[in-house]
Amino acid sequence: GAVVSQHPSRVICKSGTSVKIECRSLDFQATTMFWYRQFPKKSLMLMATSNEGSKATYEQGVEKDKFLINHASLTLSTLTVTSAHPEDSSFYICSVLTGNTEAFFGQGTRLTVV
């Protein structure tokens, strides 16, 4: 199957700083990527859909100014958590769609804001 690399796997940052998470598709071009967030003991919740070369589509309740998504190339999408606060601490996972034949997931990023 396709390989999706997410980096970093863990990050700790101070409150008020910004953190960038990268999602790369290593062996194919991905026109669509998804960003999910998982709270402890909760479902993975879709945050946004990222399409190469266009603005991301955010789900209801997700602050687009706080969670900046950039999908500048067919192999890379980034999620930047701006002015992070402790409540942003969570597990973030990206997913890459391959022509709607299958979705492949990254390993996830554990963000801790202190």
Next chain:
Amino acid sequence: AQSVTQPDIHITVSEGASLELRCNYSYGATPYLFWYVQSPGQGLQLLLKYFSGDTLVQGIKGFEAEFKRSQSSFNLRKPSVHWSDAAEYFCAVSRDGYNKLIFGAGTRLAVHP
């Protein structure tokens, strides 16, 4: 709105025992249904999916699932569990293939030797 319920947060079984993980969904039409497994440090891996046709679906690693429309369920089964099956299992639903999956909260499976 679509939703997925996995009633069991944790399940512990003995190696060699049978397994059934429950999944119920709420959706107005026939959904696309998925089961994923996540091992520590790994991404989610697709075990199996139901899009249409035969309601009993075979997946990888010896897993199968049955779509029961009348019960709005898509339970995952395995006849004999191996220690390597210990992981977290997620049921998911969508209205459009792999686009915008809605996940359940997950069931963490522990396997006793």
